[in-house]
Amino acid sequence: MTVTETEVVLEAEGLTKHFPVRRRVRDLLSREHKVVHAVDDIKLTLRRGRVTALVGESGSGKSTVARLMAQLYGRTAGDIRLHGETVTVRGGRKFRAYARRVQMIFQDPFASLNPTHTVRYHLTRSLRIHGREGDLEQNLRNLLEQVQLTPPERYLDKFPHELSGGQRQRVSIARALGADPEALLADEPVSMLDVSIRLGVLNLLRDLKERLNLAILYITHDIASARYFADETLVMYAGRLVEGGESETVTQNPAHPYTQLLIDSAPDPDRLGELSTPEDQAGGEPPSLIAPPTGCRFHPRCVHAMAKCSTELPPRFDLPVPGHWAACWLYEANPDRTEGAAR
Numbered sequence: 363m364t365v366t367e368t369e370v371v372l373e374a375e376g377l378t379k380h381f382p383v384r385r386r387v388r389d390l391l392s393r394e395h396k397v398v399h400a401v402d403d404i405k406l407t408l409r410r411g412r413v414t415a416l417v418g419e420s421g422s423g424k425s426t427v428a429r430l431m432a433q434l435y436g437r438t439a440g441d442i443r444l445h446g447e448t449v450t451v452r453g454g455r456k457f458r459a460y461a462r463r464v465q466m467i468f469q470d471p472f473a474s475l476n477p478t479h480t481v482r483y484h485l486t487r488s489l490r491i492h493g494r495e496g497d498l499e500q501n502l503r504n505l506l507e508q509v510q511l512t513p514p515e516r517y518l519d520k521f522p523h524e525l526s527g528g529q530r531q532r533v534s535i536a537r538a539l540g541a542d543p544e545a546l547l548a549d550e551p552v553s554m555l556d557v558s559i560r561l562g563v564l565n566l567l568r569d570l571k572e573r574l575n576l577a578i579l580y581i582t583h584d585i586a587s588a589r590y591f592a593d594e595t596l597v598m599y600a601g602r603l604v605e606g607g608e609s610e611t612v613t614q615n616p617a618h619p620y621t622q623l624l625i626d627s628a629p630d631p632d633r634l635g636e637l638s639t640p641e642d643q644a645g646g647e648p649p650s651l652i653a654p655p656t657g658c659r660f661h662p663r664c665v666h667a668m669a670k671c672s673t674e675l676p677p678r679f680d681l682p683v684p685g686h687w688a689a690c691w692l693y694e695a696n697p698d699r700t701e702g703a704a705r
């Protein structure tokens with residue numbers, strides 16, 4: 363199935379988030395208001411039954427994108443559309459209505475579950491908030507079965523500290539499913555888990571995507587896992603998207619020099635259990651987002667940088683494989699360069 367074939371659930375266009383920098387006393391008289399350019403002009407589309415990976419190193423703005431899409435942060439500019447309708451919510455009833463359809467899963471399942479409450483409490487609360495209590499006992503069982511915590515009775519009255527990291531993340535996923543959402547925003551859902559259980563949780567998410575026809579945003583610093591798990595992959599660098607397309611194409615035939623750097627420094631995808639840490643990845647330093655480089659933000663680290671790269675922001679250039687694009691001046695005149703020529 364190609365990128366364009368299934369129904370669009372959630373999309374962002376021109377999505378931008380600048381965080382104000384707290385001013386020091388000596389700056390108070392200055393007129394300058396510094397900001398962190400965390401996310402700039404992001405365009406992404408989540409479709410039913412598809413996983414879209416957002417890949418980039420630490421600090422590139424991935425979590426901020428997820429929080430914007432979840433409406434946990436207000437945006438500086440841009441549009442977020444749910445089934446084509448612009449949505450802007452800040453708390454209250456509107457937020458609940460949105461959260462019923464778009465749920466987020468966080469990186470640290472220990473921090474996101476309240477240690478003083480049982481699994482039963484967490485899941486009951488989710489079902490109640492979203493008006494899906496119905497036959498409560500049956501629904502609780504169904505949720506645990508959906509995340510393969512069986513038999514459910516063994517888990518319902520456990521506290522978070524009585525569960526393994528993988529089981530806790532499954533409970534977090536079950537809690538998200540309590541809303542019966544259409545989209546899941548998963549922010550590094552396996553990076554805090556033991557390597558031996560990461561694949562199991564990714565396989566569960568894939569299974570849920572297929573059975574419940576969910577649209578999933580999968581945020582990760584690990585491009586090898588994106589190839590394994592995601593249908594589409596978007597690569598983010600210093601707050602901007604630099605490449606996108608079907609995961610197989612982006613990971614097997616990367617066009618942007620930054621994607622190539624990520625892949626060259628990633629572990630072998632066949633050894634998914636050994637996912638690297640963000641610190642292991644990519645040579646050189648990411649730039650300051652308070653004063654990001656002009657032109658292409660990657661140019662100070664890029665071995666192919668040309669004069670124009672430091673002054674002009676590259677637009678998206680379409681590449682030979684349908685749906686594959688790169689925001690890189692190397693492809694301005696010659697999209698066929700993807701055949702390894704930029705390496």
Ligand SMILES: Nc1ncnc2c1ncn2[C@@H]1O[C@H](COP(=O)(O)OP(=O)(O)OP(=O)(O)O)[C@@H](O)[C@H]1O
Pocket residue numbers: 381382398399400418419420421422423424425426427583640651
């Ligand atoms: N609330 C905030 N106030 C100010 N700056 C912020 C805030 N949240 C994030 N930032 C900055 O925005 C940039 C992007 O951060 P973000 O957490 O989105 O990146 P990330 O790619 O998810 O990184 P990681 O993988 O380490 O979580 C960083 O420079 C970060 O310091």
